[in-house]
Amino acid sequence: MTTDTPDMRTVHVALGSRAYDILIGGGLLASAGDTLARRFPGARAAIVTDENVAVRHAATLKQSLEGAGIATATITIAPGERSKSFAVLQQVVDEVLAARLERGDVVIALGGGVVGDLAGFVSGIVRRGMAFVQVPTSLLAQVDSSVGGKTGINTAHGKxxxxxxxxxxxxxxxxxxxxxxxxxEFRAGYAEVVKYGLIDRPDFFAWLEANWRDIFSGGSARVEAIAVSCQAKADVVARDEFEAGDRALLNLGHTFGHALEAATGYDSARLVHGEGVAIGMAMAHRFSSRMNLASPDDAARVEAHLSAVGLPVAVSEISGDLPGPERMLDYIAQDKKVSRGSLTFILTRGIGRSFVARDVPASEVLSFLKENLPS
Amino acid sequence: MTTDTPDMRTVHVALGSRAYDILIGGGLLASAGDTLARRFPGARAAIVTDENVAVRHAATLKQSLEGAGIATATITIAPGERSKSFAVLQQVVDEVLAARLERGDVVIALGGGVVGDLAGFVSGIVRRGMAFVQVPTSLLAQVDSSVGGKTGINTAHGKxxxxxxxxxxxxxxxxxxxxxxxxxEFRAGYAEVVKYGLIDRPDFFAWLEANWRDIFSGGSARVEAIAVSCQAKADVVARDEFEAGDRALLNLGHTFGHALEAATGYDSARLVHGEGVAIGMAMAHRFSSRMNLASPDDAARVEAHLSAVGLPVAVSEISGDLPGPERMLDYIAQDKKVSRGSLTFILTRGIGRSFVARDVPASEVLSFLKENLPS
Structure with a gap:
């Protein structure tokens, strides 16, 4: 049992037979072995990590696991989005099988979103499903990608x-x-924290406005921000595990954001995911205001907070050339969340009042893009 | 709604939100388009098939689908077990994505077990899960591999x-x-039909003994045999979808059978899966008798029926050299169904009274193998 304190929190993700806990706090990596030994008695483990994270954290985790009697293989991949490929998938699958792990054994993702997406996919297909544990090491992964069960790789057809x-x-x-x-990278992850406030937690957004410096510096405010974010995502996922409806709210800022990531060729020197989401959220609020759904004051408040922490809020903050409005609309329409050709956006009626808007007229989006893109 | 007749049967697989129907009867291929249009309104389809099946049946299915207004892409793979590979998986995934199919669209497996296993896996991972329809064209696929939801590919580490x-x-x-x-090939599939009788349907086994010639020649006896087999498998799967316990009963004959397949290098000229299962079932009954669990008369009755239809019942019926008993025990112990090093077998107390036996002593198995393998 875990007793919640300001420095140690447990968020329960209520998914019936697939329910699980998220443990949040300082120093959990060093005690992970005991935690796993209690929850997966008799299991062995494969740690999947990338070269950067391995240097900093793999020894701590491996030592903790082996100290708790858990035999552990470590599988290291190259860092970066390019590892989310069929080739690396097959390589990691082969290494897990070579370690002779069985169905009850555990694949541990130690890293950010790339490692979590890849290792989760591996754990889902080796022996038609092994146990899976996420040990996210980036803020983005802690508040977003490690929660909710989406795993995967990219192909030439898209991410x-x-x-x-x-x-x-x-x-x-x-x-x-x-x-x-x-x-x-911390700032980029923080964009997703802000997102939860903007979806349906206006009080949390106000708390972030007041406390963001403490979150950046660490301690109990950071633990609180992570815990509320995980709880927010867990609530949405529990309502809609397989993304049939409400889960789309989590895409607030992502339709514009993904288009910008694609338009910049996924060049992280120009734009990382969280920065695209920050600009996308600012745009979603401005677009909602333009559609007379929300007050321009709310859009201004969102921009003010994102700017205060150092996140971009406008396309003009991206270095280098960008495609024109028509081409950008193509990027938006190719987004896989666009259902059967209609344009679906997450729009808002104000801070913390986001909703799924289906059949948004492409002409309105195009006009908005013309106003927002540098000409 | 489908009204059951001697020539047209529906088996319902009761899996809650994943429940589905198995339609069984003559001429269903030509009416598949209407069936799918009713059950998947607005969906498009990709038919995955192999070169042999394509020649015989792809045009009929495609014509039926397009006649019902279902736009259809056809993806053809090479026949045979070697297509259950990462390389072919990636190729089919790419072709489904290139056809721009979305989550609600349907991947149709038209073929035997290889096509079903591969196409099912593809449908499970493209966009994290598309709709999936099985149109099995072999007896083995109709009574076994198309029911129950197991999909997958092989690796160097095993099948x-x-x-x-x-x-x-x-x-x-x-x-x-x-x-x-x-x-x-029909006979090999029939081995799995016999298996359902031997697991827990002694009356069905007796009916097979009396009616097998009618099943081989077609008509309502064949429909009945397929329907009872599907119902038998559906019952086990509904009790244990993810193979945590009872589903292991479906492996009757398969532990010995898989070892024989491996020992013959998966050379179908020497042994196909169903033949391995036939020998394996005969061995499982002989071994049960040797362990004083079942009467030798039951083992003799099983052998008599399998032999009558032309299936092999003894290792000596396999052409060419085989490894010795110790090596064969290694093949058995490497079977992925062997949990954590202990030997698990499906044994029996008599016709239709199979059970999961865990911790079978390896020494007993070795002695039995020494008696049964040609020296």
Whole structure:
């Protein structure tokens, strides 16, 4: 049992037979072995990680696991989105099988979103499903990608088009490991924290406006921000595990954001995912205001907070050339969340009042893009 | 609604939100378009098939689908077990994505077990799960592999080690297409029909003893045999979808059978799966008798029926050299169904009284193998 304190929180994801806990707090990495030994008695483990994370954290985790009597193989992939490929998938699958792990054994994802997406997919298909544990080491992964069970790889046809829904059996989010993140990466993850406030938690957004500096510096405010974010995502996922409806709310800022990521060729020097989401959220609020759904004051408030933490809010903040409005609309329409050709957006009636808008007229989007894109 | 007649049967697989029907009867291929249009309104389809089946049946199915207004792409793979590979998986995934199919669209497996296993896996991972329909064209696929949701590919580490549980939304088993099967392949599929009698349906086994010639020649006896087999498998799967317990009963004859397949290098000229299962079932009954669990008369009765239809019942019926008993025990112990090093077998207390026996002493198995293998 875990007793919640300001420095240690447990979020329960209520998914029936696939329910699981998210443990959040400082120092959890070093005690992960005991935690896993209690929850997966007799299991062995494969740690999947990338070269960057391995240097910082793999020894701590491996030592903790083996200290708790859990035999552990470590599988290291190259860092970056390019590892979300069929080739690396097959390689990691082969290494898990070579380690002779069985169905009750555990695949552990130690890393950010790429490692989690890939290792989760591997755990979902080896022996038609092994146990899976997420140990996210980026803020983005702790508050977003490690929760909800989406896993996958990219193909030439687009990102995340191949994968499975594979819920972890446990998520261990050590808030201290975020101290080693580059500031830009922490900020990008913070965009997703803001998103939960903007979807349906206006009080949380106000709390973020007041406390964001404490979150960036660590301690109990950071634990609180992660816990509320995980709870927010868990609530949506529990309502709609397989993305048939409400789960689309989590795409707030993502339709514009994904289009911008595609338009910049997924070049992280120009734009990382969380920055695209920040601009996308600002645009979603401005677009909602333009459609007379929300007050321009709300859009201004969102921009003010994102700007205060150092996140971009306008397309003009992206370096280099961008395609024109028509081409950008193509990127939006190719987004896989666009159902059967109609344009679906997450729009808002104000701070914390987002909703799924289907059949948004493409002409309105195009006019808006013309106003927002540098000419 | 389908009204059951002697020539047209519906078996319902009760899996809650993943429940589905198996339609069984002659001529169903030509009416598949209307069936799908009713059950998947507005969906498009990709038919995955192999070169041999394509020649005989792809045009009939495609014409039926397009006649019902279902736009259809056809993806053809090479026949045979070697197509259950990462390379072919990636190729089919790419072709489904290139056809721009979305989550609600349907992947149709038109073929035997290889096509079903591969196409099912594809449908389970493209966009994290598309709709899936099985149109099995072999007896083995109609009574076994198309029911129950196991999909997958092979790796250097073993068969079916990578895949997902992906239940179809519908199975269409046209009993007339079996007329085009080579006799040896029909017989091999029939071994799995016998298996259901031996697991827990002694009356069905007795009915098979009396009626097998009618099943081989077609008509309502064949429809009945397929329907009872599907119902038997559906009952087990409904009790244990993810193979945590009882589903292991379906492996009757398969532990010995898989070892024999491996020992013959999966050379179908020497042994096909159903033949391995036939020998395996005969061995499982002899071994049960040797362990004083069942009467030798039951083992003799099983052998008599399998022999009557032309199936092998002894290792000596396999052409060419085989490894010795110790090596064969290694093949058995490597079987993925062997949990954590202990030997698990499906044994029996008599016709239709099979059970899961865990911790079978390896020494007993070795002694039995020494008696049964040609020296």
């Amino acid at each position: 995340n088009l191949v994968g499975v829904f594979q819920q972890p059996g446990l998520v261990i989010a050590d808030s201290d490991v975020l101290d080693t993140l580059p500031e830009r | 079916n080690l990578v895949g997902v549980f992906q239940q179809p939304g519908l199975v269409i088993a046209d009993s007339d297409v079996l007329d085009t099967l080579p006799e040896r």
